[in-house]
Amino acid sequence: MTKDLYELGDAPPLGTAPKQMYASLIRQERYGRPVDAFRTEVVDVPPVGPGQVLVKVMAAGVNYNNVWAALGEPLDVIAARQKQGATEDFHIGGSDLSGIVWAVGDGVRLKPGAEVVVLACRWDESAQDIRLGADPVTSSTQRVWGYEENYGSFAQFAVVDEYMCHPKPQRLSWAAASCYMATAATAYRQLFGWEPHTVRPGDPVLIWGGAGGLGSIAIQLVRHVGGIPVAVVSSEERGEFCMRLGAKGWIDRREFDHWGRLPDTTDEEAMKQWLDGARAFGRRFWEVLGERRAPRIVLEHSGADTIPTSIYMADNAGMVVICGGTTGYNGDVDLRFLWMRQKRLQGSHVASAREAREITRLIDQGAIDPCLSRTFGFEEIGLAHQLIHDNQHPSGNMAVLVNATE
Numbered sequence: 001m002t003k004d005l006y007e008l009g010d011a012p013p014l015g016t017a018p019k020q021m022y023a024s025l026i027r028q029e030r031y032g033r034p035v036d037a038f039r040t041e042v043v044d045v046p047p048v049g050p051g052q053v054l055v056k057v058m059a060a061g062v063n064y065n066n067v068w069a070a071l072g073e074p075l076d077v078i079a080a081r082q083k084q085g086a087t088e089d090f091h092i093g094g095s096d097l098s099g100i101v102w103a104v105g106d107g108v109r110l111k112p113g114a115e116v117v118v119l120a121c122r123w124d125e126s127a128q129d130i131r132l133g134a135d136p137v138t139s140s141t142q143r144v145w146g147y148e149e150n151y152g153s154f155a156q157f158a159v160v161d162e163y164m165c166h167p168k169p170q171r172l173s174w175a176a177a178s179c180y181m182a183t184a185a186t187a188y189r190q191l192f193g194w195e196p197h198t199v200r201p202g203d204p205v206l207i208w209g210g211a212g213g214l215g216s217i218a219i220q221l222v223r224h225v226g227g228i229p230v231a232v233v234s235s236e237e238r239g240e241f242c243m244r245l246g247a248k249g250w251i252d253r254r255e256f257d258h259w260g261r262l263p264d265t266t267d268e269e270a271m272k273q274w275l276d277g278a279r280a281f282g283r284r285f286w287e288v289l290g291e292r293r294a295p296r297i298v299l300e301h302s303g304a305d306t307i308p309t310s311i312y313m314a315d316n317a318g319m320v321v322i323c324g325g326t327t328g329y330n331g332d333v334d335l336r337f338l339w340m341r342q343k344r345l346q347g348s349h350v351a352s353a354r355e356a357r358e359i360t361r362l363i364d365q366g367a368i369d370p371c372l373s374r375t376f377g378f379e380e381i382g383l384a385h386q387l388i389h390d391n392q393h394p395s396g397n398m399a400v401l402v403n404a405t406e
C-alpha cells in the first residue's frame with residue numbers, strides 16, 4: 001500500500017509519485033542569514049506535466065544563487081513569482097541534482113529508473129524566439145530552475161523538463177555527480193561559447209576566484225585545451241589548490257588595494273593611484289605567467305570590485321566574459337581601454353543543453369574533476385550556504401545528501 005509521505009531514503013514504487021515530500025524551504029519571514037533561512041517542512045509534490053519527469057533527488061549541489069535567495073536580495077524570488085501569478089509563499093531552492101527518474105509525464109522518452117543530472121536552465125520550447133532560431137538560453141522565457149523557478153533540488157522529489165536531464169556520469173558518487181553542473185556548464189560556456197574568443201592552445205587566461213566553483217572547473221578546462229590558466233585567490237591554501245588543478249600560478253588579491261569602483265576621470269590623483277594598482281597587478285600577472293603577455297580571456301564573476309581591473313588586463317582584442325556580480329552590480333568600465341584596444345565585454349549566463357552535455361562527457365571521461373569539496377546532510381543546507389556567503393567554504397563545489405546516504 002502506498003503512503004502519502006515517505007521518509008528520506010524511502011519512496012513509493014518506481015513509476016509512482018507520492019502526494020507529499022520533505023523539502024528545505026525559505027520563507028520571506030526568514031530572509032537573512034542563510035544559516036537561519038532554510039528549514040525542513042512538508043509540502044505537496046508538484047504535478048508532473050507533459051514532457052516532464054519526476055526525479056527522486058539523491059543529492060543536490062550547493063550554489064551561490066541560493067545565498068541570494070536566502071538573503072532576499074537582490075531579488076525577492078517569492079514576491080517576484082507571486083507577481084507572475086504563483087500562489088506559493090515559499091521557495092525551494094537548489095539548482096543542481098543527481099537522481100533517479102521516478103515517474104514520467106506524457107510524451108517523455110526517458111524511462112523510470114534512468115540515472116540523471118540536471119542543467120537548471122528552463123525555457124518554453126514553443127516560445128516564438130526559440131522557434132525563430134534563438135539559442136534557448138537567450139530566450140525571453142529562460143529561467144534558472146531552483147532560483148527564479150520554485151521547487152528546486154533541496155527536496156525529496158523534483159519535477160524537471162526532460163530536456164534538462166543528462167546522463168549521470170557513472171564513475172561518480174551521487175554527491176560528486178550533483179555538485180558540478182551549474183558551475184561547470186557556466187564556465188564551459190564562458191570559455192568556449194563566445195567565438196572567436198574561445199580558449200586556444202597557448203592562450204593565457206585570467207581566472208578570478210580560481211578555487212571557487214566556477215574557477216576550479218575553469219582552470220581545468222583551460223589546461224585541457226592547452227591554454228595557460230592563472231588564478232586569483234585570497235589565501236595560500238587556495239593558491240596551492242589551484243596549482244594542483246593545473247594553474248600556471250596564482251595571484252594573492254590581498255596584496256592589492258585598488259578594488260572597487262573607478263574614481264572620476266577628472267580626479268587625476270585618484271585615477272593615478274588606481275592605475276598604479278592595476279599596473280602592479282599586471283606586473284604580477286607577467287611574473288606568474290613567466291612572459292609579458294596579457295590574458296586573451298578574463299573569466300569574470302566577482303563583479304564591481306574587479307571589473308575595472310579585468311577590462312584593463314584583457315589583451316588587445318581580448319575578451320572579459322562575465323556571469324555574475326558577487327561584489328556588486330554597478331561595475332565601472334573605463335571606456336578608453338575598451339574601444340582603443342578593441343576589447344570585448346561579454347555577458348554569459350548558464351549554458352545550453354549541448355554545453356551541459358559536453359561538460360558532462362568531459363567529466364564522465366575523467367578529463368575534468370567535479371571538485372567535490374564537502375558533503376553535507378539535509379539539515380545542513382543553511383550551513384553550506386552560510387559558508388559560501390562568508391567566503392569560508394572549502395575549495396571546489398559542495399553537495400548535500402538528500403535520499404542518498406553517501
Ligand SMILES: NC(=O)c1ccc[n+]([C@@H]2O[C@H](COP(=O)([O-])OP(=O)(O)OC[C@H]3O[C@@H](n4cnc5c(N)ncnc54)[C@H](OP(=O)(O)O)[C@@H]3O)[C@@H](O)[C@H]2O)c1
Nearest residue numbers: 064186209212213214233234301302305323324326349350
Ligand atoms: N550566471 C550564471 O549562470 C552563474 C553560474 C554560476 C555562478 N554564477 C555566479 O558567479 C559567482 C561565483 O560563483 P561560484 O560558484 O564560483 O562561487 P564561489 O565558489 O564562492 O567562488 C567565488 C570566488 O570568488 C572569490 N571572491 C570573493 N570575493 C571576491 C572579491 N572581492 N574579489 C575577487 N574575488 C572574490 C572568492 O575567492 P578568493 O577569496 O579566494 O579570491 C570565491 O572563492 C556568484 O556570484 C554566482 O552567483 C553565475
